[in-house]
Amino acid sequence: MIYLTRREHFNAAHRLYNKTWSDEKNFEVFGKCANPNWHGHNYELFITVKGDPDPNTGFIINAQELSRIIKTRIADKLDHKNLNIEVDFLKDVLPSTENVCKAIWEQLEPYIVNGKLHCVKLQETENIYAEYFGE
Amino acid sequence: MIYLTRREHFNAAHRLYNKTWSDEKNFEVFGKCANPNWHGHNYELFITVKGDPDPNTGFIINAQELSRIIKTRIADKLDHKNLNIEVDFLKDVLPSTENVCKAIWEQLEPYIVNGKLHCVKLQETENIYAEYFGE
Amino acid sequence: MIYLTRREHFNAAHRLYNKTWSDEKNFEVFGKCANPNWHGHNYELFITVKGDPDPNTGFIINAQELSRIIKTRIADKLDHKNLNIEVDFLKDVLPSTENVCKAIWEQLEPYIVNGKLHCVKLQETENIYAEYFGE
Amino acid sequence: MIYLTRREHFNAAHRLYNKTWSDEKNFEVFGKCANPNWHGHNYELFITVKGDPDPNTGFIINAQELSRIIKTRIADKLDHKNLNIEVDFLKDVLPSTENVCKAIWEQLEPYIVNGKLHCVKLQETENIYAEYFGE
Amino acid sequence: MIYLTRREHFNAAHRLYNKTWSDEKNFEVFGKCANPNWHGHNYELFITVKGDPDPNTGFIINAQELSRIIKTRIADKLDHKNLNIEVDFLKDVLPSTENVCKAIWEQLEPYIVNGKLHCVKLQETENIYAEYFGE
Amino acid sequence: MIYLTRREHFNAAHRLYNKTWSDEKNFEVFGKCANPNWHGHNYELFITVKGDPDPNTGFIINAQELSRIIKTRIADKLDHKNLNIEVDFLKDVLPSTENVCKAIWEQLEPYIVNGKLHCVKLQETENIYAEYFGE
Numbered sequence: 001m002i003y004l005t006r007r008e009h010f011n012a013a014h015r016l017y018n019k020t021w022s023d024e025k026n027f028e029v030f031g032k033c034a035n036p037n038w039h040g041h042n043y044e045l046f047i048t049v050k051g052d053p054d055p056n057t058g059f060i061i062n063a064q065e066l067s068r069i070i071k072t073r074i075a076d077k078l079d080h081k082n083l084n085i086e087v088d089f090l091k092d093v094l095p096s097t098e099n100v101c102k103a104i105w106e107q108l109e110p111y112i113v114n115g116k117l118h119c120v121k122l123q124e125t126e127n128i129y130a131e132y133f134g135e
Numbered sequence: 136m137i138y139l140t141r142r143e144h145f146n147a148a149h150r151l152y153n154k155t156w157s158d159e160k161n162f163e164v165f166g167k168c169a170n171p172n173w174h175g176h177n178y179e180l181f182i183t184v185k186g187d188p189d190p191n192t193g194f195i196i197n198a199q200e201l202s203r204i205i206k207t208r209i210a211d212k213l214d215h216k217n218l219n220i221e222v223d224f225l226k227d228v229l230p231s232t233e234n235v236c237k238a239i240w241e242q243l244e245p246y247i248v249n250g251k252l253h254c255v256k257l258q259e260t261e262n263i264y265a266e267y268f269g270e
Numbered sequence: 271m272i273y274l275t276r277r278e279h280f281n282a283a284h285r286l287y288n289k290t291w292s293d294e295k296n297f298e299v300f301g302k303c304a305n306p307n308w309h310g311h312n313y314e315l316f317i318t319v320k321g322d323p324d325p326n327t328g329f330i331i332n333a334q335e336l337s338r339i340i341k342t343r344i345a346d347k348l349d350h351k352n353l354n355i356e357v358d359f360l361k362d363v364l365p366s367t368e369n370v371c372k373a374i375w376e377q378l379e380p381y382i383v384n385g386k387l388h389c390v391k392l393q394e395t396e397n398i399y400a401e402y403f404g405e
Numbered sequence: 406m407i408y409l410t411r412r413e414h415f416n417a418a419h420r421l422y423n424k425t426w427s428d429e430k431n432f433e434v435f436g437k438c439a440n441p442n443w444h445g446h447n448y449e450l451f452i453t454v455k456g457d458p459d460p461n462t463g464f465i466i467n468a469q470e471l472s473r474i475i476k477t478r479i480a481d482k483l484d485h486k487n488l489n490i491e492v493d494f495l496k497d498v499l500p501s502t503e504n505v506c507k508a509i510w511e512q513l514e515p516y517i518v519n520g521k522l523h524c525v526k527l528q529e530t531e532n533i534y535a536e537y538f539g540e
Numbered sequence: 541m542i543y544l545t546r547r548e549h550f551n552a553a554h555r556l557y558n559k560t561w562s563d564e565k566n567f568e569v570f571g572k573c574a575n576p577n578w579h580g581h582n583y584e585l586f587i588t589v590k591g592d593p594d595p596n597t598g599f600i601i602n603a604q605e606l607s608r609i610i611k612t613r614i615a616d617k618l619d620h621k622n623l624n625i626e627v628d629f630l631k632d633v634l635p636s637t638e639n640v641c642k643a644i645w646e647q648l649e650p651y652i653v654n655g656k657l658h659c660v661k662l663q664e665t666e667n668i669y670a671e672y673f674g675e
Numbered sequence: 676m677i678y679l680t681r682r683e684h685f686n687a688a689h690r691l692y693n694k695t696w697s698d699e700k701n702f703e704v705f706g707k708c709a710n711p712n713w714h715g716h717n718y719e720l721f722i723t724v725k726g727d728p729d730p731n732t733g734f735i736i737n738a739q740e741l742s743r744i745i746k747t748r749i750a751d752k753l754d755h756k757n758l759n760i761e762v763d764f765l766k767d768v769l770p771s772t773e774n775v776c777k778a779i780w781e782q783l784e785p786y787i788v789n790g791k792l793h794c795v796k797l798q799e800t801e802n803i804y805a806e807y808f809g810e
Contacts, residue, residue, distance in 0.1 A: 002503045003536040011260065013148040013173040018326055029327060031334065037217035038148040040175005042260050056423055057434060058501030063533050064436065082172035096328030098272045125146065125177050128333050131273040137773045138806040153596055164597060166604065191693055192704060193771030198803050199706065231598030233542045263603050266543040281800065283688040283713035288461055299462060301469065307757035308688040310715005312800050352712035366463030368407045395686065395717050398468050401408040416665065418553040418578040442622035443553040445580005447665055487577035530551065530582050558731055569732060571739065636733030638677045668738050671678040 003118055004059075005048040006066045010079035013040040014095045017084070038082065044123040045074065047108065051115030061114040069111050074104055097122055101130040109134070138253055139195045140183040143205045145214035148175040149230045152219070173217065179258040180209065182243065186250030196249040204246050209239055232257055236265040244269070273388055274330045275318040278340045280349035283310040284365045287354070308352065314393040315344065317378065321385030331384040339381050344374055367392055371400040379404070408523055409465045410453040413475045415484035418445040419500045422489070443487065449528040450479065452513065456520030466519040474516050479509055502527055506535040514539070543658055544599075545588045546606045550619035553580040554635045557624070578622065584663040585614065587648065591655030601654040609651050614644055637662055641670040649674070678793055679735045680723040683745045685754035688715040689770045692759070713757065719798040720749065722783065726790030736789040744786050749779055772797055776805040784809070 015038050016030040026034040033039070047070055051060040077087055083095040089107045093099050101122040109117045123129035150173050151165040161169040168174070182205055186195040212222055218230040224242045228234050236257040244252045258264035285308050286300040296304040303309070317340055321330040347357055353365040359377045363369050371392040379387045393399035420443050421435040431439040438444070452475055456465040482492055488500040494512045498504050506527040514522045528534035555578050556570040566574040573579070587610055591600040617627055623635040629647045633639050641662040649657045663669035690713050691705040701709040708714070722745055726735040752762055758770040764782045768774050776797040784792045798804035 001538070001540065002507060003538075004503060005534050005536070007532040009260075011174050011176055013175040016328070021326075029332075032215035035215050035217070037221050038173050038175065039146050039215040039217070040148040040173065041146055042177045053501065053503040053507075056426075058421070058499040058504040060503055062434075063502075067532075080167035080170050080174040082170070082174070086170075086172050094328040096323065097333075098274060098323045098330055099328040102272060102323075125144075127277040127337075129275050131275070133271070133273075135271065136808070136810065137777060138808075139773060140804050140806070142802040151598070156596075164602075188771065188773045188777075191696075193691070193769040193774040195773055197704075198772075202802075229598040231593065232603075233544060233593045233600055234598040237542060237593075262547040262607075264545050266545070268541070268543075270541065279800075281714050281716055283715040286463070291461075299467075302755035305755050305757070305761075307761050308713050308715065309686050309755040309757070310688040310713065311686055312717045350707035350710050350714040352710070352714070356710075356712050364463040366458065367468075368409060368458045368465055369463040372407060372458075395684075397412040397472075399410050401410070403406075403408075405406065414665075416579050416581055418580040437620035440620050440622070442626050443578050443580065444551050444620040444622070445553040445578065446551055447582045485572035485575050485579040487575070487579070491575075491577050530549075556733070561731075569737075634733040636728065637738075638679060638728045638735055639733040642677060642728075667682040667742075669680050671680070673676070673678075675676065 001050055002053060002060055003048050003050045004061060004063065004066070004115070005046050005119075006063055006070065008045045008047070008067065008070045008075045010043050010045065010075045010081075011040065012043060012078050012081050012083050013038040014083035015039065016094065016096060018094060038084075041124050043078070045070065045104065046119075046121035046123070047117070048119040048121070049112055049115040050118040059114075061112070065114075070108070073108055073111050097124045097128060097130040098132075101132045105132045105134060136185055137188060137195055138183050138185045139198065139201070139250070140181050140254075141198055141201045141205065143180045143182070143202065143210050145178050145180065145210045145216075146175065147178060147213050147216050147218050148173040149218040150174065151229065151231060153229060176259050178213070180205065180239065181254075181256040181258070182252070183254040183256070184247055184250040185253040189249075194249075196247070200249075205243070208243055208246050232259045232263060232265040233267075236267045240267050240269060271320055272323060272330055273318050273320045274333065274336070274385070275316050275389075276333055276336045276340065278315045278317070278337065278345050280313050280315065280345045280351075281310065282313060282348050282351050282353050283308040284353035285309065286364065286366060288364060311394050313348070315340065315374065316389075316391040316393070317387070318389040318391070319382055319385040320388040324384075329384075331382070335384075340378065343378055343381050367394045367398060367400040368402075371402045375402050375404060406455055407458060407465055408453050408455045409468065409471070409520070410451050410524075411468055411471045411475065413450045413452070413472065413480050415448050415450065415480045415486075416445065417448060417483050417486050417488050418443040419488035420444065421499065421501060423499060446529050448483070450475065450509065451524075451526040451528070452522070453524040453526070454517055454520040455523040459519075464519075466517070470519075475513065478513055478516050502529045502533060502535040503537075506537045510537050510539060541590055542593060542600055543588050543590045544601060544603065544606070544655070545586050545659075546603055546610065548585045548587070548607065548610045548615045550583050550585065550615045550621075551580065552583060552618050552621050552623050553578040554623035555579065556634065556636060558634060581664050583618070585610065585644065586659075586661035586663070587657070588659040588661070589652055589655040590658040594654075599654075601652070605654075610648070613648055613651050637664045637668060637670040638672075641672045645672050645674060676725055677728060677735055678723050678725045679738065679741070679790070680721050680794075681738055681741045681745065683720045683722070683742065683750050685718050685720065685750045685756075686715065687718060687753050687756050687758050688713040689758035690714065691769065691771060693769060716799050718753070720745065720779065721794075721796040721798070722792070723794040723796070724787055724790040725793040729789075734789075736787070740789075745783070748783055748786050772799045772803060772805040773807075776807045780807050780809060
């Protein structure tokens with residue numbers, strides 16, 4: 001069993017906001033992250049796939065193919081977008097690093113057929129990242 | 136003459152949009168950067184001050200003091216903000232990396248009194264940055 | 271179960287020195303790291319907490335709160351300090367990367383009450399880091 | 406149980422090429438990575454050893470000694486070399502990131518006698534890396 | 541006058557070799573960099589263009605357009621190639637970091653028509669880079 | 676004229692302290708950097724040499740030779756040392772980033788005979804660095 005990781009990027013706007021709370025409560029909990037005029041990040045996405053290398057190629061999964069899957073299914077839907085209001089698979093998701101990370105796993109997992117999705121790591125800033133392993 | 140550089144950060148939302156153009160023209164020129172729902176970045180700001188070190192301290196400018204000036208005059212006004220609509224010194228500025236870089240210089244320069252402001256470098260992504268030297 | 275990691279920093283002096291050994295033995299084993307006049311590092315600390323995100327916030331633990339806990343309990347006690355002689359929770363600890371890493375876990379673990387401490391990673395240089403998972 | 410990681414480097418040439426396939430098939434599968442005139446990378450190698458710190462030294466393994474083992478057994482054999490044709494322990498190995506990572510484990514594992522080899526991570530570019538844990 | 545920098549990449553093989561010297565002389569001067577079986581690097585290329593931002597766009601040069609020019613004129617010709625034998629504009633150039641940097645300037649300069657090429661920076665490893673300013 | 680830069684490292688202890696001031700004054704000006712028990716950093720040193728490449732080698736200066744000069748004249752004297760009390764060329768120098776940067780220039784400049792020393796850049800943390808160009 002070997003693990004292969006591919007990094008991709010997207011730049012997006014978001015805010016942290018619970019619709020069932022008052023604005024005061026949102027600012028109390030989320031601070032400046034609740035700004036109704038949005039803020040944004042350069043997100044880095046690390047996708048890890050595990051499996052046995054194919055003896056003919058030495059690949060668990062072709063990294064170019066993995067890159068295309070991540071771009072088509074994830075990065076193209078998130079890049080230069082507003083995570084709160086424009087992304088089909090984030091509808092009704094409060095876009096914390098943790099929640100977006102898990103939503104990316106659920107979106108991506110069915111498309112990883114060579115090897116098995118092992119980890120989604122989403123880095124929001126150089127100081128904060130989340131990881132999800134599917135359970 | 137020695138040059139001292141201090142790095143600070145801010146995370147912000149923006150869009151590239153020329154108000155005098157149609158939406159079609161904006162998308163043609165700016166592509167996905169024109170998204171009306173915004174996108175955002177982790178901006179890194181490198182401020183370089185030049186001067187002769189004070190013989191008593193070895194400092195051109197105390198780096199803690201420089202950090203405080205950058206935070207008070209620049210980063211606190213930009214962090215977790217929308218660069219198009221919330222920042223006093225960016226009013227009527229199309230927030231390209233180049234324009235924001237120059238606007239930061241103009242805002243910051245009067246407050247650098249120990250040493251002289253030499254360069255404002257603004258990094259928008261790991262692939263793009265702008266620099267302004269005041270002329 | 272999601273994992274959230276927060277990075278913090280501290281700059282400190284130390285030396286590697288076993289009090290029960292002669293100076294010769296210390297230099298033989300630790301080389302220049304045994305220098306009695308000390309040396310130092312920019313330490314990077316990565317704290318990983320695991321848990322289920324709170325449905326109201328999307329957070330395992332508020333990253334700002336996590337940052338405050340790490341600063342108060344760990345970084346403020348280590349930053350700009352001498353690890354051999356000034357830190358209460360490193361008394362009688364030979365400050366190798368491994369030992370400091372484990373000591374930080376023991377110090378921090380009781381204060382992580384939202385989520386559960388999963389990993390302390392301590393990076394001493396760009397070439398060396400230690401990780402401890404609590405057992 | 407604590408985990409200690411040491412980073413080392415090597416710069417090497419390689420190509421992805423299955424000798425049992427036609428050139429056309431190789432280009433179809435490996436694209437420009439099949440270039441018969443080679444290409445190359447700055448590889449970063451992260452070796453993780455696990456164990457209990459020695460009470461006398463605070464070390465699982467002396468990081469200087471670990472560095473020497475990695476250099477002698479691995480990096481000196483790969484640095485400024487052609488991975489397809491010059492490395493004894495890569496003979497008949499298609500040098501994908503996955504395969505080289507696993508071959509490094511098999512080469513290195515017998516020499517780690519203080520502590521136990523836990524992970525070999527091989528980073529080929531800033532966007533791709535493989536990890537092997539020995540099973 | 542503002543300066544805009546765009547980063548691109550290419551991975552390539554090369555060797556340092558003076559055709560007019562004996563193999564012994566080449567190994568004496570270039571050491572392992574003279575290996576006849578090649579070695580390689582992940583090169584990072586930083587292209588800096590200077591000019592006044594267009595009032596309509598805020599751009600010296602559209603960074604997407606700059607990226608396309610660098611890719612078409614430079615990176616596509618160097619990526620996954622052998623710098624000694626496959627690159628038209630490096631024919632008869634000893635591919636040291638310095639010489640490749642200068643050759644990229646000469647190749648790229650005529651195509652930068654919005655703004656003016658200011659600097660080509662070519663990073664060969666994390667420890668070595670060259671810069672050329674056109675004179 | 677091409678510019679070649681080589682990076683080297685050293686880890687050292689220091690404190691900021693003006694001997695002619697009281698302890699109170701030192702703490703008022705330098706804050707925690709005045710700690711009498713020292714603190715330390717992982718310093719990164721970037722040495723830039725300018726010149727015309729030798730037609731026979733493509734080098735301004737052989738980067739391996741440059742590395743040896745920097746190590747012998749600078750890094751070996753600073754690595755794992757106390758900058759306030761152990762370094763001959765820092766005697767009576769208050770070891771601020773600015774002052775150490777300039778002292779390194781003066782120490783190194785006579786030994787750069789292939790090409791001409793252009794810049795010494797000394798990075799103390801990821802947020803602070805100084806540069807000196809010799810005048």
